[in-house]
Amino acid sequence: MIAVENVFAKYPGTSVNIIKDVSFEVGEGEIFGFLGPSGAGKSTLQKILTGVLPNYQGSVKVLGSEVKNHSSDFYEEIGVDFEFPNFYNKFTAMENLNYFSSLYKKQSLDPIPLLERMDLLSDANKKVGGYSKGMKMRLGFIRCLLHNPKLLFLDEPTSGLDPANARILKDIVLEQKQQGKTIILTTHNMHDAEELCDRVAFIVDGAIKALDSPQTLRKSKENTSVEFSYIKNGIDKNKNVLLSELYNDMDFMNALKSSNITKIHSKEQSLEDVFIELTGRCLL
Numbered sequence: 001m002i003a004v005e006n007v008f009a010k011y012p013g014t015s016v017n018i019i020k021d022v023s024f025e026v027g028e029g030e031i032f033g034f035l036g037p038s039g040a041g042k043s044t045l046q047k048i049l050t051g052v053l054p055n056y057q058g059s060v061k062v063l064g065s066e067v068k069n070h071s072s073d074f075y076e077e078i079g080v081d082f083e084f085p086n087f088y089n090k091f092t093a094m095e096n097l098n099y100f101s102s103l104y105k106k107q108s109l110d111p112i113p114l115l116e117r118m119d120l121l122s123d124a125n126k127k128v129g130g131y132s133k134g135m136k137m138r139l140g141f142i143r144c145l146l147h148n149p150k151l152l153f154l155d156e157p158t159s160g161l162d163p164a165n166a167r168i169l170k171d172i173v174l175e176q177k178q179q180g181k182t183i184i185l186t187t188h189n190m191h192d193a194e195e196l197c198d199r200v201a202f203i204v205d206g207a208i209k210a211l212d213s214p215q216t217l218r219k220s221k222e223n224t225s226v227e228f229s230y231i232k233n234g235i236d237k238n239k240n241v242l243l244s245e246l247y248n249d250m251d252f253m254n255a256l257k258s259s260n261i262t263k264i265h266s267k268e269q270s271l272e273d274v275f276i277e278l279t280g281r282c283l284l
């Protein structure tokens, strides 16, 4: 579905490569995540894949053809949910959706069920200029689904959404996957990445630092530690040891034998912990 090989890219009029030797493939029906901190190059990669930034070296094949040379039909098959969606502010939400749907040759889906699910039906006849950021985000998400594309690009789709709407959006993303759609999810939210993505690419400074399933990335590091509180010589103490080392920890074993453990819990390493360990950078 997507094959990217040794891609370097810079913005027009600049001399510095923002994307540096990036290669990866995405299979049909996969949810693939770009995970990285602000300024890492996630949106730039999305712009390359969607044909907005043709100023690249290397090969970028999407839906079987080089993106630089895409035909106008390319946009019939992809849906893009932008990080900052633009609408006609003086049009209502419904007028905006009808207008954008009219740009496609294909018959569009009925927007009403999606407006209802995304809790926008009662505001559908209001001008978008009066919408909040979260409402625009939800409307942008609906817009990218209406022409029923094979390939979806979602750039920070849950940003600005309350937990209930974020949940509904993520459920719809998973339903799209079940329908066989391929989805590129750009995010710095590791919970979304972990829940939704089959594989994620850790992106820092325009390069891929690691690429695998969230589960494998988490297993790649010794990831479970045990934190316990205990009493030694009448004094309260705390300790954190790796689960695999627990049996060899004399403080733990002595406290266990003498029933002096007062608190114990295990702590699994999160995808964010692995990201920091592998890249030396935080996600935000």
Ligand SMILES: Nc1ncnc2c1ncn2[C@@H]1O[C@H](COP(=O)(O)OP(=O)(O)OP(=O)(O)O)[C@@H](O)[C@H]1O
Pocket (backbone or CB within 6 Å): 011, 014, 018, 036, 037, 038, 039, 040, 041, 042, 043, 044, 045, 083, 188
């Ligand atoms: N139009 C542009 N012209 C020149 N440089 C740009 C342009 N757009 C982005 N950049 C630069 O490219 C780099 C990567 O930006 P990009 O927007 O791809 O990052 P990102 O990972 O999507 O960040 P965020 O999570 O904040 O959206 C940044 O250094 C940014 O300043």
